[in-house]
Amino acid sequence: MKPAKFDYVSPSTVEAAVEALVASNGEGKVLAGGQSLLPLLNFRMARPTILVDLNGIEGLSYIEDRGDRIAIGALTRHRELEHSPLIASKLPVMSAAMRHVAHLAIRNRGTIGGSLSHADPAAELPMLATFYDAKILVQGPSGRRTIGPEEFFVDALTNCLEPEEIVVEVEFPVLKQSGWAFEEVAHRFGDFALASIAVSVLHGPSGLEAAHVAVMGVADTPRRLKEAEQALVAMELDDRTPDRFSEVVVSQVSPNGDLHASADYRRHLLGQLAKRALQTALATKG
Amino acid sequence: MTTNVSVTVNGERYDVPDVEPRMLLSDFLRDRLGLTGTHVGCEHGVCGACTILVNGDSVRSCLMLAVQSNGKEIVTVEGLGSPEHLNELQAQFREHHGLQCGFCTPGMLMTGEDLLRKYPLATDEDIREGLSGNLCRCTGYQNIVAAIRSAAAKRSEKAS
Numbered sequence: 001m002k003p004a005k006f007d008y009v010s011p012s013t014v015e016a017a018v019e020a021l022v023a024s025n026g027e028g029k030v031l032a033g034g035q036s037l038l039p040l041l042n043f044r045m046a047r048p049t050i051l052v053d054l055n056g057i058e059g060l061s062y063i064e065d066r067g068d069r070i071a072i073g074a075l076t077r078h079r080e081l082e083h084s085p086l087i088a089s090k091l092p093v094m095s096a097a098m099r100h101v102a103h104l105a106i107r108n109r110g111t112i113g114g115s116l117s118h119a120d121p122a123a124e125l126p127m128l129a130t131f132y133d134a135k136i137l138v139q140g141p142s143g144r145r146t147i148g149p150e151e152f153f154v155d156a157l158t159n160c161l162e163p164e165e166i167v168v169e170v171e172f173p174v175l176k177q178s179g180w181a182f183e184e185v186a187h188r189f190g191d192f193a194l195a196s197i198a199v200s201v202l203h204g205p206s207g208l209e210a211a212h213v214a215v216m217g218v219a220d221t222p223r224r225l226k227e228a229e230q231a232l233v234a235m236e237l238d239d240r241t242p243d244r245f246s247e248v249v250v251s252q253v254s255p256n257g258d259l260h261a262s263a264d265y266r267r268h269l270l271g272q273l274a275k276r277a278l279q280t281a282l283a284t285k286g
Numbered sequence: 287m288t289t290n291v292s293v294t295v296n297g298e299r300y301d302v303p304d305v306e307p308r309m310l311l312s313d314f315l316r317d318r319l320g321l322t323g324t325h326v327g328c329e330h331g332v333c334g335a336c337t338i339l340v341n342g343d344s345v346r347s348c349l350m351l352a353v354q355s356n357g358k359e360i361v362t363v364e365g366l367g368s369p370e371h372l373n374e375l376q377a378q379f380r381e382h383h384g385l386q387c388g389f390c391t392p393g394m395l396m397t398g399e400d401l402l403r404k405y406p407l408a409t410d411e412d413i414r415e416g417l418s419g420n421l422c423r424c425t426g427y428q429n430i431v432a433a434i435r436s437a438a439a440k441r442s443e444k445a446s
Contacts (some may be wrong), residue, residue, distance in 0.1 A: 001329040001330070002308065002310070002313070002329075003308040003310075004308070005306070005308055006287070006307055006308055007287050007307060008289075008351070008353055010353075018361070030351050031351075034349055034350060034354075035331060035346075035349055038330075038331065038348070038350070038351075039309075039330035039331050039349070041308075042310070042329050042348065043330065051307065051351075055354065058334055079343070082401065083404075099415070101416055102419065103334070103344075103419020103420075104344055104397060104400060104401065104404075104419060105334065105337050105344040105345050105346050105397065105400075105419055106331065106349075106419065108343040108344055108345055108400075109343075109345050109346075109349065109350070112444055155336040187413070189415050189418040190415070190418045191417060191418075247308030283428075
């Protein structure tokens with residue numbers, strides 16, 4: 001339970017960090033909050049030759065109001081998102097989800113760039129990036145590029161980055177919504193989700209005008225359920241709507257069973273959470 | 287490759303030479319500084335026994351490298367109080383019998399300190415959520431929750 005040997009550098013710019021990664025020939029690893037990487041090192045499941053620590057880089061930790069978008073620096077800790085009044089007012093679904101992100105001591109260290117890069121299929125921030133259709137800004141040897149979540153999350157614990165690329169910022173659009181909800185069930189509060197759903201709706205003069213739906217814990221990556229969004233917008237709003245929505249959501253996923261929960265249980269759980277989430281989202285009419 | 291680590295722990299400055307980058311902060315505190323109050327349980331961030339405060343925030347010392355503590359201010363359980371003068375939270379743990387074997391206690395105390403500072407802890411539910419990252423195999427948590435509830439009550443008495 002001790003890491004294998006590695007070298008360590010703590011560069012002061014993103015450019016220098018990228019250079020260190022290039023020099024490592026694919027054997028280097030980026031260290032941000034370290035809350036997923038350190039366990040992997042301790043288990044020796046990861047054995048990089050060099051760790052490139054981003055924590056000495058100034059200016060990578062911020063939450064910035066850009067009007068219809070909120071930009072979050074890659075090194076921003078979970079705790080800062082959890083307690084940010086700006087996030088609470090502009091990205092309420094994120095605000096509600098943050099207290100489910102692991103435990104207090106993990107939230108004090110973990111970063112948004114690290115969580116997205118780790119790409120756990122049952123982690124809240126990758127799901128939130130998917131829900132909001134965030135823009136993930138990365139920097140590599142040939143400059144910067146922006147990646148959408150569907151391209152970014154390739155598979156469980158797998159992102160689309162080149163070994164020399166580093167996430168530097170994530171930009172979330174502020175959704176037009178009149179109601180929303182975030183629901184999650186985990187074995188122990190703060191553990192990875194068995195199933196979770198985020199829903200937002202925008203009421204129009206007659207029925208719903210728009211909806212956002214994303215789920216996690218039920219596939220190898222977080223998923224935005226666009227079919228369920230369209231079906232929801234087309235539905236008549238009555239007492240049966242949450243049940244019908246729940247059926248549509250469940251029909252869109254085919255989870256795997258594992259040690260923690262069977263496939264049937266996950267599907268059932270997601271159905272119940274979908275129903276509850278829509279009830280909550282519809283209860284606030286704006 | 288080794289480096290020097292200069293760090294302040296419980297108000298005392300330490301300059302430690304020849305630290306390997308792979309040395310965990312938990313091992314550094316115990317083996318290099320001789321501060322064995324910080325306990326090492328799972329070493330992958332699940333049990334919470336090694337929780338300490340770094341610049342005022344609770345962190346798992348098994349999930350930080352010693353080299354990352356350079357220039358930081360650390361508080362370990364040794365920094366809270368002494369056997370003769372327990373701090374408020376420690377006194378409440380004794381009062382409410384919030385420990386049995388004591389292995390998880392340093393982590394519980396350090397997490398408790400951070401919780402008391404950051405959250406209102408209005409209900410037992412809040413306290414339990416806050417403690418969800420710390421495992422105890424003896425107490426069933428009941429008395430730990432009672433100790434923190436009592437410390438929170440004393441804190442708000444003082445504030446009013």
